[in-house]
Amino acid sequence: KAGVTQTPRYLIKTRGQQVTLSCSPISGHRSVSWYQQTPGQGLQFLFEYFSETQRNKGNFPGRFSGRQFSNSRSEMNVSTLELGDSALYLCASSLRPLAGDSQETQYFGPGTRLLVL
Amino acid sequence: EDKVVQSPLSLVVHEGDTVTLNCSYEVTNFRSLLWYKQEKKAPTFLFMLTSSGIEKKSGRLSSILDKKELFSILNITATQTGDSAVYLCAVDRSSNTGKLIFGQGTTLQVKP
Numbered sequence: 001k002a003g004v005t006q007t008p009r010y011l012i013k014t015r016g017q018q019v020t021l022s023c024s025p026i027s028g029h030r031s032v033s034w035y036q037q038t039p040g041q042g043l044q045f046l047f048e049y050f051s052e053t054q055r056n057k058g059n060f061p062g063r064f065s066g067r068q069f070s071n072s073r074s075e076m077n078v079s080t081l082e083l084g085d086s087a088l089y090l091c092a093s094s095l096r097p098l099a100g101d102s103q104e105t106q107y108f109g110p111g112t113r114l115l116v117l
Numbered sequence: 118e119d120k121v122v123q124s125p126l127s128l129v130v131h132e133g134d135t136v137t138l139n140c141s142y143e144v145t146n147f148r149s150l151l152w153y154k155q156e157k158k159a160p161t162f163l164f165m166l167t168s169s170g171i172e173k174k175s176g177r178l179s180s181i182l183d184k185k186e187l188f189s190i191l192n193i194t195a196t197q198t199g200d201s202a203v204y205l206c207a208v209d210r211s212s213n214t215g216k217l218i219f220g221q222g223t224t225l226q227v228k229p
Contacts, residue, residue: 105151
């Protein structure tokens with residue numbers, strides 16, 4: 001079974017531009033979460049989607065947004081890029097949101113490394 | 118505020134050594150604690166611990182959770198250079214959010 005895939009893998013943008021990152025979850029997985037990883041802040045939760053609905057959002061400004069399609073693929077968008085948005089953006093998928101007594105866990109994609117100049 | 122703290126932040130050992138990585142947490146509605154290994158890119162799942170005192174083991178890696186003292190350890194015996202990575206600890210809460218709270222990670226370097 002193919003893993004989580006993310007495109008593009010690397011991206012260079014300039015301040016003020018916008019960017020869209022894509023994530024395809026493991027086949028059959030319907031929950032997709034996005035994380036930002038930086039050396040200073042570590043891994044921080046951005047948002048989570050399940051069945052095309054955003055279920056939770058982390059503490060990020062409104063410039064960060066996302067959506068999920070009916071095939072569970074997800075995109076995240078960052079508008080008006082700032083230098084501090086340079087990071088590794090990781091997508092993780094699971095069959096369903098982490099909850100209850102299931103041994104569900106998230107599987108991460110390879111990430112998209114974004115550099116803002 | 119929920120937080121997960123890992124220690125040490127970095128560690129350098131030689132092949133064959135045994136290492137113990139620590140993870141302490143303060144979260145509401147704790148459900149499970151997860152360990153991930155991150156080499157160059159994506160974190161890869163190692164263990165999930167939900168019950169206190171039960172040891173999860175996979176080859177040279179093992180982990181145990183103490184829900185009373187709110188910490189977990191990840192133990193690696195007979196370390197190899199391929200164990201060099203960042204080890205991440207994350208806590209999942211039973212609030213049905215899909216959000217994992219990660220620690221800062223421990224960077225392990227195993228020298229030949």
